[in-house]
Amino acid sequence: MDMAKLSREELKRELSILSKEYEEFRSRGLKLDMSRGKPCTEQLELSVDMLAYPYRDKNYKTASCADVRNYGMTDGLPEAKELFSKLLEVSTSEIILGNNSSLSMMYDAISRAMTFGVYGSPEPWSRLPKVKFLCPSPGYDRHFAITELFNIEMITIEMKEDGPDMDTIEKLAAEDDSIKGIWCIPKYSNPTGVTYSDEVVDRLAAMRTAASDFRIFWDNAYIVHHLTDKPDKLKNILEACKKAGNPDRVFIFASTSKITFPGSGVAMMASSESNINQIKKLLGIRSIGPDKINQLRHVMFFSDPDSIEQHMKKHAAILKPKFEMVLSILDSRLGDRNIAKWSRPNGGYFISLDTLPGCASAVVKMAGEAGVVLTPAGATFPYGKDPQDCNIRIAPTLPPLEELKLAMELLCTCIQIVSARKLLGT
Numbered sequence: 218m219d220m221a222k223l224s225r226e227e228l229k230r231e232l233s234i235l236s237k238e239y240e241e242f243r244s245r246g247l248k249l250d251m252s253r254g255k256p257c258t259e260q261l262e263l264s265v266d267m268l269a270y271p272y273r274d275k276n277y278k279t280a281s282c283a284d285v286r287n288y289g290m291t292d293g294l295p296e297a298k299e300l301f302s303k304l305l306e307v308s309t310s311e312i313i314l315g316n317n318s319s320l321s322m323m324y325d326a327i328s329r330a331m332t333f334g335v336y337g338s339p340e341p342w343s344r345l346p347k348v349k350f351l352c353p354s355p356g357y358d359r360h361f362a363i364t365e366l367f368n369i370e371m372i373t374i375e376m377k378e379d380g381p382d383m384d385t386i387e388k389l390a391a392e393d394d395s396i397k398g399i400w401c402i403p404k405y406s407n408p409t410g411v412t413y414s415d416e417v418v419d420r421l422a423a424m425r426t427a428a429s430d431f432r433i434f435w436d437n438a439y440i441v442h443h444l445t446d447k448p449d450k451l452k453n454i455l456e457a458c459k460k461a462g463n464p465d466r467v468f469i470f471a472s473t474s475k476i477t478f479p480g481s482g483v484a485m486m487a488s489s490e491s492n493i494n495q496i497k498k499l500l501g502i503r504s505i506g507p508d509k510i511n512q513l514r515h516v517m518f519f520s521d522p523d524s525i526e527q528h529m530k531k532h533a534a535i536l537k538p539k540f541e542m543v544l545s546i547l548d549s550r551l552g553d554r555n556i557a558k559w560s561r562p563n564g565g566y567f568i569s570l571d572t573l574p575g576c577a578s579a580v581v582k583m584a585g586e587a588g589v590v591l592t593p594a595g596a597t598f599p600y601g602k603d604p605q606d607c608n609i610r611i612a613p614t615l616p617p618l619e620e621l622k623l624a625m626e627l628l629c630t631c632i633q634i635v636s637a638r639k640l641l642g643t
Contacts, residue, residue: 219555220636232637235630239587242627247588249624254407254566255615256475259535263528264477267518271510274517285509291500292493297483297512303522304440305469306453307487313496315484316507319472322486323434324363326468329499330397330432331367336465336495338430342397351389351399353381355569355597355608357407360400360436364599371599372396376409380417387424394427398434404451405439408569408597408610410562412449422454423461433458433467440471441529443564444537455487464489473515475566476525476532483515539613543568543625550629556636559611568611569597576635577606583631589624 223231271277277286279296292298293314302312315322329335331343342348349370352361356376364371372389375382380403390396401421403413413421421433435454443449458466465488473482486496519525544561547570551557559570572580577594584591592610595603611628613621 218553220633220640221555223640225641228637228641232634232641235634235637238630239583239627239634242623242630243587245588245623247623247627249588249616249620250590251612251616251621251624252590252592253615254475254612256479256532257535257615257617260475260532260614261478263531264518267477267514270514270517277510277513279513285513288505290506290509291504292497293485293507294509294512294516296516297509300516300519300521301471301483301485302487304525305437305471305485305487307455307469310490311455311493312485312487313493313500314507314512315486316511317472317474317478317480317482317484319436319438319470319474319484319486320359320363322484323360323436323470325503326434326470326486326496327363327367327369329496333499335430335432336489336492345395347395349393349396351381351386351396352599353399353401353406354599355408355603355610356400357402357436358592358596358601360434361599361601364400369397370395373599373604374399376406376411378411380406380411380413383417383420383424387420390424390426390428390431392427396426397428397430398432400434400436402436402438403454404437404449405442405562405565407438407565408560408567408608410560410565410567410569412451412563415452418452418454418457419461422457422463422466431466435467435469437469437471438475439565441525442475442532442566443529444533444540445563447563449563455489459489465492468492476529477515477518481511483512536614539616539618539621540568542618542622543611543613546622546625546629550626551632554633554636557632566612566614568613570609570611571605571607572609572632573636573639574605574607576632576639577603577609579635579638580609580628580631583635584624584628587627587631589627591628 298309302309334341350364351374352371353374353376454467469487472484557572581591581594595601597608
């Protein structure tokens, strides 16, 4: 039933039925949280055995006999660098390991650029009259929060089915030397689930930039987070940059936060050796070393990238039914109503839903009043302002299946009510 084709009387009758349905949800006193992409308890249990290391074997030394309980190894445990460099498809000289949060490493990368500049910068970014970043949207709200905190102007870039709008990116980057970077979540993008095409990767690597120290902030958060047996493929951005003659252009970030434990994973940053060497010098002053005990624990738990892949298949077995349920409910409740559209990701942690223009904020508010907390409308855009007020990020991972079903049924009811009101002009 296409709601746009209903008469006013039909819409009013439909609205009356939906309103009663909504009040029934409100009477249940629901308290469900779908605001963030958190692993569920079952996922966290998959890595519990890792906590026995290295204490179980009382082995605290590396192959070179360095004691991980002591200071040192600012850029990370060599064995851990060997493991995770294979995951990121870089060499061990092109990677730095940190503590649990890749977000912290991204924050520090921005902070260093503002304070000292990046490798090859004419001067620190903070001395410039203005610094701008390109922000493919909908995107990750925490990227935008970091950028806003440092008073970097954000430029919204449209996301397409194969990645960000490269025509716009190439034009802007080539003509404005105050544009110093771009945020990218290239695989199973947050929240759309898009994986960048080879063409997009190559164009980002090779494009002309007015700023000689332009950087791609490549947040590969969902590098192994597949939901199907036919995962998306992502081209190696560092190799593409080298081939294009721009070896220092990219900073790559990832972590084990949604592989093992978000609170105690291992974060990683990869880039050219020139970039890495500059960063290591600054890290040597900031810290005498990361948590190498935790890095050793991960190495003992994961012997090689294949063991990580097998581990992530267990994650997929838990998450796939949740994503399938969400998509099934959206299809059955909204599929023929012509009031919303949504993504069908092959991996990652989110589903992106677009309502009719001007409806997202009201939908999120209604759902919240009935006990289902969603990511705030607008959060997936710079400054929290969705120009169409239509995008809603759905995070299916944390709630149990029954709670997720209730939350999605309520969300669909709210979308239909707000859409009917819009079509009625009330």
